Amino acid sequence: SSRRPISEGSHGSLIGDIRGAGMFIGVDLVRDRETREAATAETSVLCTRLLRRHQILTTIDGPHNNVLVIKPPLAMSATDARRFVGLIEQELREMQGLDFRNVSHTPT
Numbered sequence: 001s002s003r004r005p006i007s008e009g010s011h012g013s014l015i016g017d018i019r020g021a022g023m024f025i026g027v028d029l030v031r032d033r034e035t036r037e038a039a040t041a042e043t044s045v046l047c048t049r050l051l052r053r054h055q056i057l058t059t060i061d062g063p064h065n066n067v068l069v070i071k072p073p074l075a076m077s078a079t080d081a082r083r084f085v086g087l088i089e090q091e092l093r094e095m096q097g098l099d100f101r102n103v104s105h106t107p108t
Contacts, residue, residue, distance in 0.1 A: 014039055014092055025070040026061065027088075038064035041103035042095065048106050049091045056084065065105055 016030035029039040029046070043066045050056040059069040072084070 014042060014095075020070075023070075023072050023074070023076070027068040027070065028062070029066045029068060038062075038066035039100075040064055040066045040105065041100035042066075043068055044103055044106035045095060045098070045100065046088075046091055049095075050087065053091070054087050056087065060106060 013033050014029050014031070015027060016033055016036060017028040019026055019028070029043045031037040031039045031042070043060055046068060047058050047060055050058055057071075059071070061067045061069050070084075072081070076084075
């Protein structure tokens with residue numbers, strides 16, 4: 001199958017849940033899957049990195065500002081979707097071990 005979900009090992013434990021309807025998707029980022037501690041700073045960094053490095057627009061939502069909202073264009077191809085998933089995995093891998101204590105919220 002050409003469908004490839006975001007692989008669990010590629011991002012440590014940051015992704016707590018992925019949910020949505022159609023092409024409107026929310027990726028819930030958490031520091032700990034058991035306590036569900038919101039990864040607010042990490043979400044801000046990921047949103048900023050996707051924009052600055054890859055020109056990919058996402059927004060941040062949720063009561064704790066830890067849900068990365070993905071609203072792809074209607075004309076998104078399967079190739080574009082695979083590239084997008086790969087870039088999220090790449091950024092999450094590269095973010096492992098960063099210090100997020102002084103990161104402020106990215107308004108979107």
